[in-house]
Amino acid sequence: MSLNYKYKMMIYDNMPDYSKCVIYTIKTPTGLYVGSTCNFVNRKYHHKIAIHNENAKTYNRLLYKNIRENNDEWDMKPHCEFPCENKTQMTIEEERVRRELNADLNMCSCYNTKQDNVEYHKQKYQQNKEKILEHQKQYHKDNREKILERQKQYEQKNKEQIAERKKQYYQDNKEKYSEYQKQYYQKKKEEKQQNINMELAD
Helix, strand or coil, X not given: CCXXXXXXXXHHHHCCCHHHCEEEEEEECCEEEEEEECCHHHHHHHHHHHCCCCCCCCCCCHHHHHHHHCCCXXXXXXXXXXXXXXXXXXXXXXXXXXXXXXXCCCCCCCCCCHHHHHHHHHHHHHHCHHHHHHHHHHHHHHCHHHHHHXXXXXXXXXXXXXXXXXXXHHHHCHHXXXXXXXXXXXXXXXXXXXHHHHHHHC
């Protein structure tokens, strides 16, 4: 038996069996969480060891913080069986149940459409706008030379594409350019006339 075949079989053995999918709930005295899994016993075990594992990235998740605040009082039960074909179907059903039960310990939606992601990042940006702008400002200040060098290299490497984009942009916005130039020269003309009038008045 080849190593390649063994490797493929190992991956296959580790693939979830979505025909055994279960939507489950975790209840605490003050909250509710909804999840999904193809191996209920294994998932419950991993939740259990994650609660007090300070080295885990999941340690500060709302669910685990809530469980610790409630003296480790939590109850995980299957909500319903949901045999399906893939992860997308599973997470869509998980999200439906989460909304139906109004689960408040899930930190985010279980399934997001592209539009959901756009709205989420837009909202997150608005909430942290000042911090983000300040961070960007500081980053540009600390890395000014590197940024300029990268920009220079990019422009040299993509000279033809940049020129073509500029040409296309100009063609697409020719009327706007024309109107802008008209307004600009009109403004300059008025300013010049005002200066002449002021000199004559003096």
